Amino acid sequence: MVMAAAMPLAFSTWQALLNNFAIERAAFTGVEIGILQSLREIPGFLSFTMVLVLLVMREQTLALTALLLLGVGTAITGLFPFELGLYCTTVIMSMGFHFYEAVGQSLALQWVDKDRAPHVLGRLIAAGSLASLVAYGGIWLAVDLAGLDMPAVYMAGGGLTVGVTLVAWMMFPTFPQAVEQRRSLVLRGRYWLYYALTFMKGARRQIFVVFAGFLMVEKFGFDVATMTLMMLANHVVSMMFAPWIGRMIGRWGERRALIVEYAGLTIVFAAYAFVEVAGIAVALYVVDHLFFAMAIAIKTYFQKIGDPADMASTAGVSFTINHIAAVVIPALFGLIWIASPSAVFLIGAAFAVASLGLALMVPRHPGPGEETTLAAPLPAAAAE
Numbered sequence: 573m574v575m576a577a578a579m580p581l582a583f584s585t586w587q588a589l590l591n592n593f594a595i596e597r598a599a600f601t602g603v604e605i606g607i608l609q610s611l612r613e614i615p616g617f618l619s620f621t622m623v624l625v626l627l628v629m630r631e632q633t634l635a636l637t638a639l640l641l642l643g644v645g646t647a648i649t650g651l652f653p654f655e656l657g658l659y660c661t662t663v664i665m666s667m668g669f670h671f672y673e674a675v676g677q678s679l680a681l682q683w684v685d686k687d688r689a690p691h692v693l694g695r696l697i698a699a700g701s702l703a704s705l706v707a708y709g710g711i712w713l714a715v716d717l718a719g720l721d722m723p724a725v726y727m728a729g730g731g732l733t734v735g736v737t738l739v740a741w742m743m744f745p746t747f748p749q750a751v752e753q754r755r756s757l758v759l760r761g762r763y764w765l766y767y768a769l770t771f772m773k774g775a776r777r778q779i780f781v782v783f784a785g786f787l788m789v790e791k792f793g794f795d796v797a798t799m800t801l802m803m804l805a806n807h808v809v810s811m812m813f814a815p816w817i818g819r820m821i822g823r824w825g826e827r828r829a830l831i832v833e834y835a836g837l838t839i840v841f842a843a844y845a846f847v848e849v850a851g852i853a854v855a856l857y858v859v860d861h862l863f864f865a866m867a868i869a870i871k872t873y874f875q876k877i878g879d880p881a882d883m884a885s886t887a888g889v890s891f892t893i894n895h896i897a898a899v900v901i902p903a904l905f906g907l908i909w910i911a912s913p914s915a916v917f918l919i920g921a922a923f924a925v926a927s928l929g930l931a932l933m934v935p936r937h938p939g940p941g942e943e944t945t946l947a948a949p950l951p952a953a954a955a956e
Contacts, residue, residue: 574744575676576696577703578639578736582646583669584707585729588803589650589722591789592796597653597722602786604655606906609782612662613899616670619891625671632746635675639737642668647730650723670891678887681875682749687822689875693868694818701811707732708804716797758885765933765944766874767893769830772927773867774894776837778901779920780860783909784844788857791913792850802854806861814865826869826876826938830931833866834924841921845914876938 594600594608625634645665652661684692707729714720714728788794788802821829840860847853878886905916933944 573696573699574736574740575635575639575672576699578733578740579642579669579672579676580700580704581707581736582643582665582730582733584704584803584807585711585726586646586649586665587785588708588711588800589725589796591785592799593650593653593722594658595789598655598658600655600658602790602906602909603903604906605786606782606902606904606909608659608662609778609902609906610899611659612666613778613895613902615663615667616673616895617892617899619670619674619895620888622671622674622888622891623885630746631675631679631749635672635679636737636741638668638672638675640668640734641665642672643730643733643737644668645730646733647727649730650721650726653723670895674887674891677871678883681871681883681887682880683747686872686875689872690818690822690868691815692818693871694815694821694865697814697818697865697868698811701807701814704807705804705811708800708807712797712800712804715800722796758882759889760879760882762940762943763874763878763886765930766870766877767890768930769870769873769927769934770890770894771897772923772930773870775897775901776841776920776923776927777864777894778897779841779905779916779923780864782902783905783913783916784857784860786909787844787913788850788853792853794850802857805854806858809858809862810865813862817862817865818868821866821869821872825936826873827931827934827936829866829869830873830934831928833863833869834928834931836863838921838924838928841917841924844917845921873934873938877940877943879940 591605594605598604600608622634629637642665645661645663645668649658649661649665652658680693680696681689710728711725714725715722785799788799794802817829837860840856840863843856844853844860847856874886874890875883905919908919909916933946935942935945
């Protein structure tokens with residue numbers, strides 16, 4: 573819970589200021605912001621290398637080290653208000669963010685039993701949202717009321733993550749692992765649907781992360797204070813509803829939750845393409861974020877079908893799969909954005925429809941040997 577709260581203090585600061593900092597200080601257009609976001613996703617694409625780091629470092633230590641890197645990368649962002657500098661600090665921040673996300677997912681699935689996992693994962697999202705509220709509230713006060721410059725706010729947000737991480741490192745013991753994790757890459761044929769769902773999640777997520785916020789600044793002229801208030805509302809909703817979503821997934825099952833998520837995202841992305849009213853755009857942004865919280869179901873689906881010893885390796889592999897599209901989409905769609913912003917969101921709606929088709933293949937009661945609704949699952953071949 574402490575680590576889940578430490579991460580958004582830096583990342584929310586970086587994210588809240590990015591579009592305004594990039595446009596106002598570095599003179600970015602859709603092309604440069606697309607390149608930056610593609611560079612940001614390269615460390616995510618390389619998440620499979622996490623298993624190599626685990627040869628010399630425990631998962632818990634790696635998680636804390638990654639949080640320190642995230643905090644430092646965020647803190648120094650404001651010191652480099654030009655194209656190359658912003659690219660470099662983004663990669664540093666992203667290395668910490670993505671390695672933490674991968675190893676954090678692995679630890680959560682190992683430390684929490686299957687029956688409680690959806691609810692606990694929802695509580696972790698709520699903890700992150702609470703930390704984001706603190707970050708966004710602090711940004712709003714610092715920028716709108718105190719008149720602080722963006723570099724100082726970047727330094728404060730990154731410094732908070734570094735401070736909380738050091739406290740966590742000193743206060744908590746090294747927790748034992750119930751199952752020894754494989755220290756090699758694992759690709760299993762019977763996990764194919766999980767891999768496909770993860771890939772499509774990465775493609776959809778990038779359109780939201782990169783272009784939904786950029787739409788608010790470029791089309792509706794939102795300043796830093798307005799963007800921060802919107803994200804505050806976003807995380808208030810997540811903090812309130814994420815634990816409920818986790819409990820709902822526990823009752824409904826992964827299949828039904830994913831079908832609801834992807835049907836809703838199809839409507840939201842299509843609406844983004846034609847929105848002309850700022851208030852409606854903000855409402856879509858909040859609903860969009862809430863639907864993505866239902867991606868807990870992908871994690872618990874894998875927890876039910878996966879070998880307990882595969883959690884760490886598969887977390888790294890899944891983040892790499894998630895970021896195959898993420899490395900390409902921001903830069904490519906940045907070019908599409910120049911021609912037609914609406915086309916970017918309509919393609920996102922098509923991705924959501926494809927994800928809906930995959931969700932229909934998730935069984936009502938997934939487990940080993942019951943990975944999909946297909947009559948004959950793919951053979952469980954492993955490449956180790």
